[in-house]
Each structure stands twice: as structure tokens, then as C-alpha cells.
Amino acid sequence: MADALSVYVAALVDGLAEAGVTEAVISPGSRSTPLAIAMAAHPSLRLYMNIDERSAAFFALGLAKAKQRPVALVCTSGTAAANYGPAVVEAYYSRVPLVVLTADRPHELRDVGAPQAIDQLYLYGRYAKWFVDLALPEEADDMLRYARTMAARAVQTAAGAPCGPVHVNAPFREPLVPHIDEAVWERVRSVSRAPQVWRGRPALPQESVSALYEQLSAAERGVIVCGPLDRPGFAEAVTELARALDFPILADPLSQLRAGTHDKTYIIDSYDALLREETAASKLVPDVVLRFGAMPVSKPLFLWLKRHRAIRQIVVDDGGWRDPTLSADSFVQSDEWILCRQLLEQAKPKENKSAWSAIWREMNAIARAALERHLPKEEWFEGNVFTELADLLPAGAALFVGNSMPIRDADTFLFATNKPLRVLANRGANGIDGVVSSALGASVAANPLVLVIGDLSFYHDLNGLLAAKMHSLSATIVLLNNNGGGIFSFLPQARHKGEFETLFGTPTDLSFVHAVEMYGGRHTVPHHWVEFRRHVSESLSSGGLHVIEVRTSRAENVRMHRLLWNEVAREIAKYLES
Ligand code: TPP
Numbered sequence: 001m002a003d004a005l006s007v008y009v010a011a012l013v014d015g016l017a018e019a020g021v022t023e024a025v026i027s028p029g030s031r032s033t034p035l036a037i038a039m040a041a042h043p044s045l046r047l048y049m050n051i052d053e054r055s056a057a058f059f060a061l062g063l064a065k066a067k068q069r070p071v072a073l074v075c076t077s078g079t080a081a082a083n084y085g086p087a088v089v090e091a092y093y094s095r096v097p098l099v100v101l102t103a104d105r106p107h108e109l110r111d112v113g114a115p116q117a118i119d120q121l122y123l124y125g126r127y128a129k130w131f132v133d134l135a136l137p138e139e140a141d142d143m144l145r146y147a148r149t150m151a152a153r154a155v156q157t158a159a160g161a162p163c164g165p166v167h168v169n170a171p172f173r174e175p176l177v178p179h180i181d182e183a184v185w186e187r188v189r190s191v192s193r194a195p196q197v198w199r200g201r202p203a204l205p206q207e208s209v210s211a212l213y214e215q216l217s218a219a220e221r222g223v224i225v226c227g228p229l230d231r232p233g234f235a236e237a238v239t240e241l242a243r244a245l246d247f248p249i250l251a252d253p254l255s256q257l258r259a260g261t262h263d264k265t266y267i268i269d270s271y272d273a274l275l276r277e278e279t280a281a282s283k284l285v286p287d288v289v290l291r292f293g294a295m296p297v298s299k300p301l302f303l304w305l306k307r308h309r310a311i312r313q314i315v316v317d318d319g320g321w322r323d324p325t326l327s328a329d330s331f332v333q334s335d336e337w338i339l340c341r342q343l344l345e346q347a348k349p350k351e352n353k354s355a356w357s358a359i360w361r362e363m364n365a366i367a368r369a370a371l372e373r374h375l376p377k378e379e380w381f382e383g384n385v386f387t388e389l390a391d392l393l394p395a396g397a398a399l400f401v402g403n404s405m406p407i408r409d410a411d412t413f414l415f416a417t418n419k420p421l422r423v424l425a426n427r428g429a430n431g432i433d434g435v436v437s438s439a440l441g442a443s444v445a446a447n448p449l450v451l452v453i454g455d456l457s458f459y460h461d462l463n464g465l466l467a468a469k470m471h472s473l474s475a476t477i478v479l480l481n482n483n484g485g486g487i488f489s490f491l492p493q494a495r496h497k498g499e500f501e502t503l504f505g506t507p508t509d510l511s512f513v514h515a516v517e518m519y520g521g522r523h524t525v526p527h528h529w530v531e532f533r534r535h536v537s538e539s540l541s542s543g544g545l546h547v548i549e550v551r552t553s554r555a556e557n558v559r560m561h562r563l564l565w566n567e568v569a570r571e572i573a574k575y576l577e578s
Contacts, residue, residue, distance in 0.1 A: 002187060006178035008137035009038040011144040011188040012170070015151025017044050018194045020159070021072050021099060023444070025060040027053045029076020031116070032103035033176040034137075036074060041180040045072075048444075048471055050437075053080045055464040057087030058426075058434030061096050062441025065424060066398065068230065070097035070158045071441075077104050078116035081123055086433050091165040092127040093428025094228075094294075095320075097158035098165040100128070106136055106173045120169050128167035130157040136171055145192040152194030160199060161335075162319035201335035202318050204342065212332065213346040215312065219288040221356045222247040224266075225301070227322075228254035228427050229293030229336060235262040237340035238292065242266035244347035248360040252296035253401070253410040259390070259421035268360055269416045270367035272408075273568040275300035280363055280572045286356075289313040292336050294427060295324050297411050363572060368415060370571040374564055375413075378528070380552050381560050382406075382480050385452055386413040388529065389478070392536045393421060398446035400439035401425040402453035403432050404487045405557070406480065410452070412564075422446055432457035436477070437464030443475045448540050455481040459508060465519035468545040476539040479549045483507040486554045490561070505554065512549060521545035 013035065016024075024039050025048045026032070039045050048063075050056035053075050064071040075081055081102040091098045104110075105117045122131050132150055135143065150168065158166045178184075204212070216222060224247050226238060239262045242249045250271045251257035258269055268274075275281045281300070285308055295302065305313065306325040315328040318335050332339060375384055386409055389399060399421055401410045407425050414423070424446070426438055436458060439451035458479050468475060480486075488494060488504035501507065516523035522539070526532040526548060539546035 002139070002184045003179065004137045004139035005034055005172070006180055006184050007139050007144055007187055008147050009034040009178050010180055010184045011147040011191070012151045013038040013042050013045070014185065014188055015148035015194050016072055016099065016155060017042055018148070019152040019155035021070055021155055022046060023048065023063060024072040024074055025050050025056045025063070026074045027051060027056045027076070027080060029080055029103065030176060031105065031172060032074050032076040034172050034178045035101055035103060035170065037178050038180055039074065048467070050467055052463045052466070053083035054086060054434065055437040055461060055467065057084040058090070058437035058461070058464065059441035059467050060098055061087045061091050061426070061434070062438035063444050064091070064098055065094070065096045065438070066442035066445035070099050070155050072099045072101060074101045075103070076116070077102065077120065078118050081120055082118065085124065086431060088124045088127050088165045090426050090428045090431060090434065092129075094426060095162045095164055095428070097163040099154045099158050099168065100124070100165055101168045101170055104169050104171040106171045124165065124167050127165065129164040130154065130166040131169070133169045134171065136173060141191045144188050148188070148192050148194050152197070156197040156199070161201065201338055202333050203338045204332065204334050209342040210346060212314070213343050216245055216288060216290065216343070219286070220354060221286040222288040222290065223286045223360070224249040225289055225291040225296065225305070226250070226255035226257055227252045227291070227293035227296040230256055231336050233337050234340070235260050237337050237344070239263045239266060241340045241343055241347070244344060244350070246350050246353045246357045247290070248357045250296070250301065251416070252293070252298070253407070253414045253423050254425055254427060255293055256423065258414055258416050259419055259423065261418055261420060264416045264418065266357065266361070267416045268364045270364050270371060270412070272298040272300055272411050273371060273565060274363055274367045274572065275304050276565050277569040277572045279576055283576065284360060284363065285311065287311050290316065292316045294322055297407050297427065363575065366571050366575050367568045370568045371412065371564055374567045376560065380550060382482070382486070382550075382552050382557055383409050383413040383560070383564070384529065385478055385480065385550065386410055387415070388533060389450060389452070389536070390414060390417055390419070390421070392533060393419070393450060394448065394540070395419050398422040398424060398442060398449040400442055400449060400451040402435045402451065402457045403430050404454050404457060404485065406452045406454060433460050434464070436461040437467060439477070440464060440467045440473055440475055443473050447474060448476070450476045450478060450536070452478045452480065454486060455479060455483060455508070455510070456485050456506065458512070459510060462515050465515070465521060465545065469520045473545065474543040475545055476536060477545070477547045478536070479512065479547050480552060481512070481549050482552045482554045482557060483509065484554060486557055489554050489558045512547065516545075516547045519545065521547055523547045523549065525549045525551065
């Protein structure tokens with residue numbers, strides 16, 4: 001007869017797998033032994049051991065983001081669980097499904113000074129979509145049904161729109177080692193199956209679709225704004241809608257609209273540079289905005305939407321309230337793809353297309369050409385990394401983009417291309433933490449993968465590199481080493497020369513080669529772009545961990561960005577005068 005601990009954790013773990021979890025990221029510990037052993041014994045779970053819980057949680061986040069499926073996390077009690085905090089916050093804001101399982105002391109050892117015991121109840125506060133403090137293991141059939149149902153509920157809650165993290169706190173009493181054999185799986189499966197969950201996606205009723213279509217088609221000058229969104233089929237649907245409405249699409253690099261085989265006619269990729277130019281920004285003001293996804297990264301776009309609150313701004317979101325400019329005139333609570341399809345069913349071909357979208361597209365082409373023409377040919381410039389990678393990456397590759405300047409440079413320099421690329425980033429809370437781990441987690445499901453990251457962000461998650469070694473992962477990391485936080489040189493703080501370097505620039509003068517080699521990676525420092533290209537291509541074909549360090553200058557970087565923006569402004573002014 002199997003003991004209570006064994007059958008109970010087996011029911012829990014089998015419930016996770018039955019509900020669709022295929023990967024678990026585990027960190028070592030004693031209290032979590034029942035979960036770790038049951039997961040290792042489960043025939044359909046793949047485990048990733050990751051020692052540092054902060055990195056482990058970001059690894060799981062990256063994996064779940066790339067797979068668009070819930071991933072489980074397991075750690076022991078105490079500060080181990082607290083180390084999941086940053087990734088749980090990121091998962092909440094970026095809507096990534098995570099099932100966080102924290103082992104805990106039993107109730108009699110809580111709040112009595114027991115070792116490695118902290119208050120784990122609601123540890124992640126409102127960042128967990130759902131929390132449960134499980135009952136202690138028991139072997140009664142009802143308790144096995146309970147454990148399996150809780151597991152299924154956790155997975156389904158994480159995966160329900162908007163996706164996010166859930167927290168399952170699991171107390172265990174010693175002895176902690178379960179004995180899982182075939183008889184245990186048979187027992188738990190004979191007692192129960194997890195309830196099936198039929199999940200629908202929100203959609204508008206027909207009258208609302210008609211009313212919305214009326215508003216959109218009556219507009220002379222409309223634009224579609226697409227922020228971070230990774231919804232299969234959306235690119236095709238929204239580009240078809242843009243054509244039907246004759247609206248340009250301002251496409252953030254994380255909208256998955258910049259790269260792919262879908263129609264690019266209406267894609268505007270240089271709006272960040274364009275909207276910095278005042279005359280262009282006022283000439284291009286629409287009378288309706290239809291916005292999908294999270295808020296785009298572009299600050300000029302943000303300010304432009306905020307400045308024009310008088311125009312009708314419609315925010316489409318299948319959950320949540322993402323309107324940081326406080327300018328939404330209405331919200332549409334619908335799945336994005338379904339809404340596009342519904343609107344398309346109503347659409348009649350526009351008889352007289354106005355010059356509106358043509359002007360947008362023309363000005364975009366001018367801005368883009370100016371950027372391309374004035375990009376340095378020889379010198380190092382961080383922006384060139386994105387034009388180079390767009391060329392070098394094979395179709396189907398993933399580009400993970402770090403926060404701070406990399407995501408902004410992706411916005412400016414990752415131009416629309418017919419090559420399918422998946423562009424990923426942690427834009428929920430915009431942290432510079434956990435980026436290496438997130439990218440390595442994503443590389444499990446999306447490969448080849450190249451991460452572009454700043455030196456401070458890379459330093460922040462050096463521990464994350466261990467995952468590449470332990471799990472023989474392949475990833476190319478382009479490390480933009482400008483010796484400090486390059487972004488701050490663009491901010492007003494840069495004028496405070498006295499304290500700037502100490503408080504904001506924060507050069508570390510680190511020699512990253514040692515860290516990379518410690519984790520079994522190959523570290524290279526190209527001396528010119530030809531070498532850079534060779535290193536990237538070689539890394540992609542040889543596999544394994546590669547860090548290609550591009551040494552740049554923060555001061556030169558600001559100068560070059562300003563020069564490029566001025567060139568765009570000059571070309572646009574010339575166009576407007578003509
Ligand atoms: N700490 C976290 C966890 N997240 C943050 N976003 C910050 C601090 C504030 N921050 C934003 S950008 C930045 C810092 C410290 C500098 C990043 O430097 P680096 O990664 O080298 O990129 P660069 O600015 O040079 O592009």
C-alpha cells in the first residue's frame with residue numbers, strides 16, 4: 001500500500017501534466033523533495049534544474065513565453081520562494097502563464113522560529129492570479145481528487161486570459177522522500193481525472209461589431225497601433241483589416257508584425273523617428289486610433305497619443321486595462337484576432353481611398369531611408385546590430401531583446417522584413433534583471449536564438465548562464481558593452497556632470513571573458529562588422545553558448561542617435577516643403 005505522501009504528490013504532479021504542463025524548472029532543496037522526485041518520475045515531464053531561484057524563475061518565464069504554455073516552477077521553503085519574486089512580477093505584467101509551486105513547512109512549524117520558514121502565504125501578493133495553500137498529504141480518495149483538481153485549476157487559471165502566474169504553496173511533513181512506482185500512478189489515475197476545462201475567447205456580439213465598424217469606416221484618417229502581442233494569426237488578420245480600412249499600422253517590434261511573410265504594405269516601422277519631428281507629428285494626426293496589445297516602447301508615440309486625447313482612441317484588450325496615456329475613448333474587450341476577423345466580415349472595399357495612408361507610408365519610407373543612409377558603415381554603433389541581425393538570422397529565428405537601449409534600438413533599426421523572425425523581450429515591468437535566463441529559457445522552444453543585451457543587464461544575470469551549460473543550450477548573446485548604463489546619457493540626468501558617472505553611468509570595467517568561459521561559453525570580441533558577421537554566423541552553425549562582445553561608447557552612441565534623428569527631421573522637412 002503506497003503511503004500518503006507518495007500518492008498525494010503523484011496526484012498533484014499528474015494533475016499538472018494532465019492539464020498541459022510539459023516542463024518544470026526545479027531548484028534544489030529538501031522541503032521540495034516530494035515534488036522534485038514525483039516530477040522526475042513522471043513520464044511526460046521534462047525537468048530543468050536551475051540552482052539560483054531568481055534565474056530559475058526567469059528561465060521558466062522565457063520558456064513559457066516562447067511556448068505560450070504554462071511552465072511549472074518548484075523550489076524549497078524560505079527565501080528560495082522569495083527569489084521568484086521579480087519573475088512573478090514580470091510574468092504578471094507580461095501575461096505569461098507560470099505555475100509556481102513553493103514547498104513549505106507544515107502548519108505547526110510556521111511562525112514559531114523553525115529554520116528556513118518564512119510566511120509564504122500570499123507571498124507574491126496580487127501578482128499571483130490565484131493562490132492556494134494546499135492541505136497536507138493524505139491518501140484518502142477524496143484528497144487525491146483534491147490534489148489533482150488543485151493542480152488542474154492552477155494550470156487552467158494561469159492559462160486563462162489574461163495569462164499570468166499562479167502560486168501553489170505545498171506544505172510537507174517529514175519524512176519527505178516519496179516512493180513513486182507504477183502502482184502509485186495507477187492508483188492516482190484510477191481515483192480521478194482532472195476536470196476538463198473548455199475555455200472560450202472573448203468576442204463582441206454582432207451589433208457591437210457593426211457599431212465599431214461604422215465608427216472606423218466613417219473615419220477619414222485612422223491608424224492602427226500594435227504594441228507587444230504574440231497572438232498566432234494576428235499578423236495576417238490585422239494587416240488584412242488595415243488594407244480594408246486603408247489605415248496604416250504603427251507596429252512595435254514586439255507586435256510580431258515587423259518580420260514575417262504577411263502583407264507589409266501598411267506597416268509603419270519608423271514612426272519613432274518620424275514622430276520626433278513636430279511638423280510631421282502634427283500633419284499625421286488621425287481622427288481615430290485602434291490600438292492592440294500592450295503600450296508600444298516608443299516615447300514619441302506615447303507622447304503623441306497623450307497629446308491627442310481629443311481623437312477617438314479605441315483600445316482592444318482581452319483582459320486588463322492598458323491605457324497609460326489615459327486617452328482611451330473606449331475599450332473593446334475581445335480577442336484581437338477574433339475582432340479583426342469580425343470587422344473584416346463587415347468590411348466593404350473602400351471606394352475612394354484618400355491620400356491619408358499613402359502620406360503615412362511615404363513619410364515612413366523617407367524616415368527609414370534617412371536612417372539607413374546615415375547608419376555608420378564602418379564604426380561601431382549599437383543600432384547597426386539590429387540591421388545586421390535582420391540580415392544574418394535565418395528565417396524562423398528568435399531575437400530576444402534586452403531592456404534599456406536594445407529594445408529602443410530594435411524599435412528604430414529593426415525594419416520591416418519578409419523574413420519570419422520572432423521578437424521577444426521582457427516588457428511587463430521593463431527590468432534589466434533576469435534577461436539572460438529568460439532568453440535561455442526561450443531558446444528551449446525557439447531556436448536559433450540571439451539575445452541582444454547591455455552590459456549592466458548582462459552582469460545582473462550572469463548566474464543565468466549556468467542554464468546554458470547544464471542543459472546544453474544553444475544561444476548567441478550579442479553583448480553591447482558600453483561600460484555602464486547607456487540609456488542615462490539620453491536623459492536630463494546627463495547634465496549633472498559631477499555625479500553622473502557615479503550615480504547613473506556606473507561603469508563596471510568588467511572583463512566578461514572570464515565569466516563566459518567559466519560557464520563553458522565561447523567569448524569573442526569582433527574588431528569590425530565583417531568579423532561580427534562571421535562570429536554570428538559561426539555561432540549559429542556551431543551551436544552552444546556564444547557571447548559576442550561589441551565594445552561601444554556611450555557618448556558616441558548618443559551623438560549618433562541624435563545625428564540620425566536630425567537627418568530624419570531634415571529629410572522630412574524637405575518633403576513637407578516640396
Ligand atoms: N534595476 C532593474 C532590475 N531594472 C531596471 N530597469 C533598472 C534597475 C533601471 N535601469 C534601467 S536601464 C538601466 C538601469 C539600471 C541601465 C542598463 O544598462 P545596460 O544594460 O548596460 O544597457 P544600456 O543602457 O547601456 O543600453
